[in-house]
Amino acid sequence: MARVYGKRWQGIEGDLGQGGQARVYTVIDLTDKDAGPYALKRILNPKRADRFRSEVEAIKALSHKNVIPLIDHSALDVEAEADDEKRYLVMPLAKAGDIGRIAAEFLSDLGRVLHVAIQIAQALNAAHEKKIIHRDVKPENILRSGDGDHVWISDFGICLIDDGRAHYTPDSEVVGPTLFMAPEQERGGHLDVTPAADIYSLGKMIYFLFSGGIRLPRENLDDEKFAKPIAGTGLEGLRLLLTQMICPLEQRLKTMDVVLARLQRLRAPDTPLALSPAGYEARNRAVAKIAEEERSRSVAREEKARSTALRNAALEMLYTFVADQAKAGAEALSVEGAVRAWVKTSTSGQRLPIGAHVFIQLASIEVFYQEVVNANARVSALQFHVVQSTRATSNAQLSVVVGITLMEPDLRPVRECSAFLRQDRLGGTRYRMTDSSPTILECELNRVAEVEADIKAFVRDALSALPDLASGGSRAFVEMRFATPRR
Numbered sequence: 001m002a003r004v005y006g007k008r009w010q011g012i013e014g015d016l017g018q019g020g021q022a023r024v025y026t027v028i029d030l031t032d033k034d035a036g037p038y039a040l041k042r043i044l045n046p047k048r049a050d051r052f053r054s055e056v057e058a059i060k061a062l063s064h065k066n067v068i069p070l071i072d073h074s075a076l077d078v079e080a081e082a083d084d085e086k087r088y089l090v091m092p093l094a095k096a097g098d099i100g101r102i103a104a105e106f107l108s109d110l111g112r113v114l115h116v117a118i119q120i121a122q123a124l125n126a127a128h129e130k131k132i133i134h135r136d137v138k139p140e141n142i143l144r145s146g147d148g149d150h151v152w153i154s155d156f157g158i159c160l161i162d163d164g165r166a167h168y169t170p171d172s173e174v175v176g177p178t179l180f181m182a183p184e185q186e187r188g189g190h191l192d193v194t195p196a197a198d199i200y201s202l203g204k205m206i207y208f209l210f211s212g213g214i215r216l217p218r219e220n221l222d223d224e225k226f227a228k229p230i231a232g233t234g235l236e237g238l239r240l241l242l243t244q245m246i247c248p249l250e251q252r253l254k255t256m257d258v259v260l261a262r263l264q265r266l267r268a269p270d271t272p273l274a275l276s277p278a279g280y281e282a283r284n285r286a287v288a289k290i291a292e293e294e295r296s297r298s299v300a301r302e303e304k305a306r307s308t309a310l311r312n313a314a315l316e317m318l319y320t321f322v323a324d325q326a327k328a329g330a331e332a333l334s335v336e337g338a339v340r341a342w343v344k345t346s347t348s349g350q351r352l353p354i355g356a357h358v359f360i361q362l363a364s365i366e367v368f369y370q371e372v373v374n375a376n377a378r379v380s381a382l383q384f385h386v387v388q389s390t391r392a393t394s395n396a397q398l399s400v401v402v403g404i405t406l407m408e409p410d411l412r413p414v415r416e417c418s419a420f421l422r423q424d425r426l427g428g429t430r431y432r433m434t435d436s437s438p439t440i441l442e443c444e445l446n447r448v449a450e451v452e453a454d455i456k457a458f459v460r461d462a463l464s465a466l467p468d469l470a471s472g473g474s475r476a477f478v479e480m481r482f483a484t485p486r487r
Helices: 046-061 099-106 110-129 196-210 224-230 236-245 256-267 277-333 449-471 473-483
Strands: 009-018 022-029 038-043 088-092 142-144 151-153 339-347 351-354 357-371 379-389 397-407 413-423 431-434 440-444
Touching: 009 038, 038 046, 046 088, 099 110, 099 142, 099 196, 110 151, 110 196, 110 256, 196 224, 196 236, 196 256, 224 236, 236 256, 277 339, 277 357, 277 379, 277 397, 277 449, 357 397, 357 449, 379 449, 397 449, 397 473, 413 449, 413 473, 431 449, 431 473, 440 449, 449 473
Parallel strands: none
Antiparallel strands: 009 022, 022 038, 038 088, 142 151, 339 357, 351 357, 357 379, 379 397, 397 413, 397 440, 413 431
């Protein structure tokens, strides 16, 4: 028949293990069988009554989410309860076991290690505030409740409670976990250790988890073998902290609240203020200036795009008016067996000097005129140049300039036989040749459609003068230049 403790806790199948001083059983609560199971820790050595009392008192004094709760315990009066089988504690069952079983899962996972380490540090800090030093921090005493990585500190059996009473242990007995205990605990005897002992053990625990389960002997962090797991980039803060925890007492951090603050900074590093307030103001002014300049450039780009679109639309319309009129004029000039006239159109971006001013030639419409009675007759080319001024103040308009060039039958220009044309009178059909002062028809970009009749009349008048201009041949160009006053 299963043993019953305190007329309430009945053992069931499932021995949870045995340590040096106690065995842990799985039990159910006879007063509420649906609530279990629980863990019952029975003290094995009847001479350890003081430790039993210390553990009960420590857990009772602490009410912390990371200290395993005490649900029930046997009487603390050791003399009245001499039967060691009745000396027990009942606690929740740690469904996920101790953390040492899954140490490999923590390998190099700093965030997860810090999450657990902070919980342990918070529990130990709460204990230290109650003047309780655990002295037995090791993987087996860090239990996982079963709720993710939530942990409990357990087993306060060898804790030291500073309550004014003398605490002794046999001179030959060493108290604490061998690989996790602080150096000052190794000598045994009078138990006058400080909270720094728990700091040392917590440092070993952090190293144990981050290394994936390596139990670090003594203070061997500088040993190449043991330094390797924490040698990576970005682990400088962790290395410094462990160096200040796993070290002789004189060099060690002294209080758990300092350790806790350091752990929390490692998990959420402080973001430094990169600039002074004045620096941020200066940066904001610079950004505002850049933004304003970009807005100005954007407006300028949009304005340029609109101007370009307007110019292109106006150019296309003006070009069409001139070309259509030129084709009509060429057809009218052509007489079978006597005169041949034809049109050629082109575009370019060449510079076209006219006197002291320079224009950009955007398009050219040429009307070729040849008397066919003579097979070797030269060709006269009447050229309508659609241009735009290079002067900024003139960019809002297009202009048409008329020129004439004498060509050989193969359309090679005759040397020094090119000139512009100038009307003798406004709106007339008489033109004379000039090198520097031609008649220029100016058209505002946004009014090209309105002056279609004027544009076609200008082209028509020039075409009408072509037969007379062509009849002069090369002699007309020579006479023009002799008639021009020398400067």
